[in-house]
Amino acid sequence: MNQSPILDVQNLTVHYGGAPAPSVQDVSFQLGRERLGIVGESGSGKSTVGRALMRLLPSARVTADRMQFEDVDLLGASERKMLAVRGARMSMILQDPKFSLNPIRRCGDQVAEAYRTHVRASKAEARAKAIAMLDAVQIREPERVYDLYPHEVSGGMGQRIMIAMMLLTSPDLVIADEPTSALDVTVRLQVLKILDDLVREQGIGLIMISHDLNLVRNFCDRVLIMYAGRVVEALNAADLDKAQHPYTRGLLAAQPRIGGSRQPLPVLARDPSWTQPQGAAL
Amino acid sequence: MDQSQSLSSQTGRTRPQWMQASLNIVTYLARKPTSAFGLVVLALLILVALTAPILAPHSPYAQDLQNTLQPPSMGHLFGTDELGRDIFSRLVYGARITLTIIFLVTIVVGPIGLFVGTVAGYFGGRVDMILMRITDIFLSFPSLILSLAFVAALGPSLNNAIIAISLTAWPPIARLARAETMTFRSADYIAAARLQGASPARIIWRSIVPMCLPSVLIRLTLNMATVILTAAGLGFLGLGAQPPMPEWGAMIATGRRYMIDSWWLVTFPGLAILCVSLAFNLLGDGLRDALDPKQMNRR
Amino acid sequence: MKPVVIQDMTIRFGGTTVLNDVSLSVASGECFGLVGESGSGKSTILRCASMLYKGWTGDVLIGGQSVRSMDPMERCRVLQMVFQDPYGSLHPRHSVRTVLAEPLRIHGIGEQEARMRQALIDVGLPVEFLDRYPHQLSGGQRQRVAIARALILEPDVLFLDEPTSALDVSVQAEILNLLQRLRDEKGFTYLMVSHDLAVIDHMCDRFAVMKTGDIVEVLPRDAILDGTAKAPYAQELIGASLTYEQAAM
Numbered sequence: 001m002n003q004s005p006i007l008d009v010q011n012l013t014v015h016y017g018g019a020p021a022p023s024v025q026d027v028s029f030q031l032g033r034e035r036l037g038i039v040g041e042s043g044s045g046k047s048t049v050g051r052a053l054m055r056l057l058p059s060a061r062v063t064a065d066r067m068q069f070e071d072v073d074l075l076g077a078s079e080r081k082m083l084a085v086r087g088a089r090m091s092m093i094l095q096d097p098k099f100s101l102n103p104i105r106r107c108g109d110q111v112a113e114a115y116r117t118h119v120r121a122s123k124a125e126a127r128a129k130a131i132a133m134l135d136a137v138q139i140r141e142p143e144r145v146y147d148l149y150p151h152e153v154s155g156g157m158g159q160r161i162m163i164a165m166m167l168l169t170s171p172d173l174v175i176a177d178e179p180t181s182a183l184d185v186t187v188r189l190q191v192l193k194i195l196d197d198l199v200r201e202q203g204i205g206l207i208m209i210s211h212d213l214n215l216v217r218n219f220c221d222r223v224l225i226m227y228a229g230r231v232v233e234a235l236n237a238a239d240l241d242k243a244q245h246p247y248t249r250g251l252l253a254a255q256p257r258i259g260g261s262r263q264p265l266p267v268l269a270r271d272p273s274w275t276q277p278q279g280a281a282l
Numbered sequence: 283m284d285q286s287q288s289l290s291s292q293t294g295r296t297r298p299q300w301m302q303a304s305l306n307i308v309t310y311l312a313r314k315p316t317s318a319f320g321l322v323v324l325a326l327l328i329l330v331a332l333t334a335p336i337l338a339p340h341s342p343y344a345q346d347l348q349n350t351l352q353p354p355s356m357g358h359l360f361g362t363d364e365l366g367r368d369i370f371s372r373l374v375y376g377a378r379i380t381l382t383i384i385f386l387v388t389i390v391v392g393p394i395g396l397f398v399g400t401v402a403g404y405f406g407g408r409v410d411m412i413l414m415r416i417t418d419i420f421l422s423f424p425s426l427i428l429s430l431a432f433v434a435a436l437g438p439s440l441n442n443a444i445i446a447i448s449l450t451a452w453p454p455i456a457r458l459a460r461a462e463t464m465t466f467r468s469a470d471y472i473a474a475a476r477l478q479g480a481s482p483a484r485i486i487w488r489s490i491v492p493m494c495l496p497s498v499l500i501r502l503t504l505n506m507a508t509v510i511l512t513a514a515g516l517g518f519l520g521l522g523a524q525p526p527m528p529e530w531g532a533m534i535a536t537g538r539r540y541m542i543d544s545w546w547l548v549t550f551p552g553l554a555i556l557c558v559s560l561a562f563n564l565l566g567d568g569l570r571d572a573l574d575p576k577q578m579n580r581r
Numbered sequence: 582m583k584p585v586v587i588q589d590m591t592i593r594f595g596g597t598t599v600l601n602d603v604s605l606s607v608a609s610g611e612c613f614g615l616v617g618e619s620g621s622g623k624s625t626i627l628r629c630a631s632m633l634y635k636g637w638t639g640d641v642l643i644g645g646q647s648v649r650s651m652d653p654m655e656r657c658r659v660l661q662m663v664f665q666d667p668y669g670s671l672h673p674r675h676s677v678r679t680v681l682a683e684p685l686r687i688h689g690i691g692e693q694e695a696r697m698r699q700a701l702i703d704v705g706l707p708v709e710f711l712d713r714y715p716h717q718l719s720g721g722q723r724q725r726v727a728i729a730r731a732l733i734l735e736p737d738v739l740f741l742d743e744p745t746s747a748l749d750v751s752v753q754a755e756i757l758n759l760l761q762r763l764r765d766e767k768g769f770t771y772l773m774v775s776h777d778l779a780v781i782d783h784m785c786d787r788f789a790v791m792k793t794g795d796i797v798e799v800l801p802r803d804a805i806l807d808g809t810a811k812a813p814y815a816q817e818l819i820g821a822s823l824t825y826e827q828a829a830m
Contacts, residue, residue: 041749042720155619184618184776186821211749214826254754256783258826259806264761265754265783470670473633474730478684479657488683492674 006172006205007031007053010066014045014052017059023048025229031173035199035206037216037237039251040226046209049226050175053207054092055082070172088118090173091166093195096182097158101150107158108134108146111165118169133164137194156187160194167198174199177209192219213240213251225251228275247274310572317568323561331377338371342528351544361546363537369546372528373554379529380558383444383513384506390448391455392502398452399459400486400494404467414460417453425450425508426515433521440529443522447512451505458501462494496573504566507559514555530555582768583644583659583737584609585630592629592637599625600637601794609644612764612771614781614788616818621791623774624665627740630772631662643738654688661731665743667723671715677701677726678711684734700729704759721752728759732767741773745780757783778805778822790815 007030014024024045029036040046052062055074067074072085094100102110111133112126121129127146134142137160150158159179166174179195180188196219199206208220216223217240225233225248233245243249250268311317330337339359346366354361360369402413420428425447432446466472466489475485516522517531525532530551537547585607592600600622607613615623628634630641632648641648643659651659664670671680681697690696698708704725715723724744731739744760745753761784764771775781781788782805790797790812798812805823810816 041751185778185825186618186817189821189825213750218825218827251750254751256754256757256777256779258779258782258823260779260783262761262783264758267755267758268751470664470666471672473628474662474664474670474727475672475683476633477631477657477660477662478730478734479654479687480683484687489672489675492672 005030005032006070008066008068009053010064012049012052012062012064012067014048014057015061015063016057017061021229023060023229024052027224027226027229027231029224029231029234031205031207033203033205034222035196035208035220037208037210037220037223038226039210039213039216039223041211041251043228044226045229046211046226047177050092050177050207050209053175054086054090055079056092084118087114087166087171088169089171090175091169091171093159093162093166093174093176093179095178097155097162098150098182100162101158103150105149106146107148107150107153107161108142111146111161111168114165115168129168130164133168134161136167136198137161137164138190139164154187155183156191159183159191163191163195163198167202167204170202171204173205173207175207175209178211179208180215181210181212195219213255216240230275232274245274246271307569307572311565311568314568314571316564317572320561320563320565320568323557324565327377327381327558327561330374331381334374334378338368338374340368340371342367342372342375343526344368351540351547353544354546360550361544363533363547364540367526369533369550372533373530373550376528376530376533376551376554379440379523379527380510380513383440383447384509386444387448387451387509388502388506390444391451391505392498394448395452395455396459396491396494396498398456399461400463400490402456403460403463404482404486404490406464406467410460413456417456420450420453421457423450426512429512429516430519430521433516438521438524440523440527443513443516446516447509450512451509454505455498455501459494459498462497463490466490466493500566500569500573503562503569506562506566510555510559510562582609583770584611584642585613585738585770585772586642587626587630587639588642589639590626590629590637590641591639592625592634599794600629602639603794603796604639605789605796605799607770607772609770610764610768611787612773612785614785615772615774615791616776616778616781616788617791617797619776620793622794623791624742627662627742627772627774631660631740632656657684657736658688658734659736660738660740661734661736662740662742663724663727663731663744666747667720667727668715668747670727671723673715676712676714677718680726680730681711681733684730688734690734696733700733703732703763704729705755719752720748721755724748724752724756725759728756728763732763736769738770738772741771743774743776746776753780760784778819779826790818 009030010028012024012027013022015022027049038046038049048057051057053074062075064075069085069090072081077085101107108127108130111130112123115121115129116126131142131146134145139145139157139160145153145157153161176195180191183191192215198204208216210216217237220237223235223237223240224231225245227247233243233248235243241252243252247268250266253266254268256265308321311321344367346362348366349362350364350366352358352362358368358370360373362368398413398417402410428450429443429446432449433442436442436445472485472489475489480488513522514531514534517529518535520532520535523529523532525536533551534548537544537551541548587603587605590600590603591598603626605613615626617623625634629637630648648656648660678697681700682693685693685696697711701708701710706722706725706729710718710722718726741760745756748756757780760771763769771784773781773784782802785802787799787801789799792814798810798815800810800815804810805819810819
């Protein structure tokens, strides 16, 4: 992890038009070829960070001291440049495959087309490539699944197809926004495992956005904890239990655990000082 | 003091919610030039109808056979017709008739359409089948032809024209209300209401109708233009308001014979119809934006 | 207060069998969980048993009385439900007051104001919230209102359909605590659907594992850590949940 970072973000601030306060404030982080988790509750701005990186927020005011993705300055890049970057070198996996796949087109064709958009290839090549990728995400009988429509596949299968589509162009950065919250526990693990293996094999930088502490604990190297638009704590995933910030500790404690005592769960007491910049809180 | 003030301001904010909401809608409409035009024309129409006796310089029925077919002048602002009646005064009184038509059609069509649509949508199955096939029958005739048939059967008069127009105007409303109802029917709050023992009538009235109302209102407003035109058409064909009533469509019909020499006979009633139906169209467009559920949170 | 017995519940939608001869019994005052993957029919059980779905066969007895033969009004006063999505279960144009007053009006219960206030106090909301509208409330507050609505008819049995799965962890903790407190205070019988085994473990005494319309196995709470589950799918589900949570370490 000594090579230069894939992504370098300094003081990212996102302000939606009409909102009284910025949704994201002074978020800074660097990402190498590693897996970074961003956790927080709804409204903490975690998804906004992902969207800002993909430049998918046309109506919001996005400012930063620095937002560098390899050789691309994400702040200054033209929309044309972004079209070439988005989907090819950085891609995004969204929560529910039901809404991300076009319902009237065959799954395989959508994967193949995503490939052909960015790589010059014949239809047959793209098809072969798509089937190979469906195979890589451990879909049995990829030829058969290639010809299915999205409503004919299960949620877990749909999400694997999305992963196939997103990783087909060998991106350097993948942003996964709640990739498995719509899936059942048993399927969730399989999908995460597949994503994890591919990300590690290909040396892809992964940003995993989630509300689920267990997920980031198991599948990330580092974790940023966001509260009200700010990063309140950054730690290694393995050290999550040693978190210092009262918010992180509160979140961990509020989670019911299998085999835990059945005493009332500790309720998070929110402290207004958490919304202040880090220095003031310490 | 401070406390009571904040308390009253709070109740003032929460209590008459519908009043605050409608105020917000009007301000929203007034801010956009197109819908503001609609709003102004509608307000003008109501004002003119209310103050007709003051505004009109002559009686709309007073004939003056010495002064027939006079072009617009200071004495007769819009000229006179073939019986020497003042066209301006007739237009002013005609506003009353137009408003009556709009008002009566609205209070007949809105409830019928809402009732048929929500009942069909909520119950589904056979009830839906029967009600919607009836609606289809009404929808499959051109509205003017259907109203013609009704008026022909009931005899020509303004009231019968209103009934005929209403009978042809409710099916689109019913279809709309049904489609809306189907999207709400499976919502959890409807399930919760059923679990509380609410009867279907209560659920439709208290839970579903308020949800359908905005789109029905928009549709009614947009339909008003058609209603006015149909009324004018019926009047033109001699099947609506009967002479000597100053209905705008009927005025054009009688003026038609003198149209070549006396343009003012048809132009001014025509302009009035154009303005009012345009106003309703623009107002409906504005309402559609103002009542957009996505903007609900701002209110 | 009242036990719930489900006997041979079967329902088909079109050609597919959604529930296949499901039987289970919940002791009075017990919290019974239903877990399983999405589409396994766990929510359907609740909707059938509360007569929201009609075309099913079998029977449900609450306190020994069949829900089919119960007078609909009486059924409402025995059984209430809390829904998954607090954004969809409150009418967007009804104030909290309307939401709570409706059931009282339907059942002709007096002292409305006092009862509504008590219901809000029971769920830990300030009484001033009576005049708020759903869009002025947070997700957790909405779910509290939904629980207050279920409480106001003083039922014996509460059906909980994923009551916290749409909420944040910290809010989930508050709602789970509230549900537990209410059960201690009022002795409700809970039938609770969840996809989260940790929530089931925290709340329930026993639970049923469901798959494609069948109950695979009924297990006591301890079976999660004991490893006494016999059915392969139950083992898989428990195993996955434990791995996911890393409770084993």
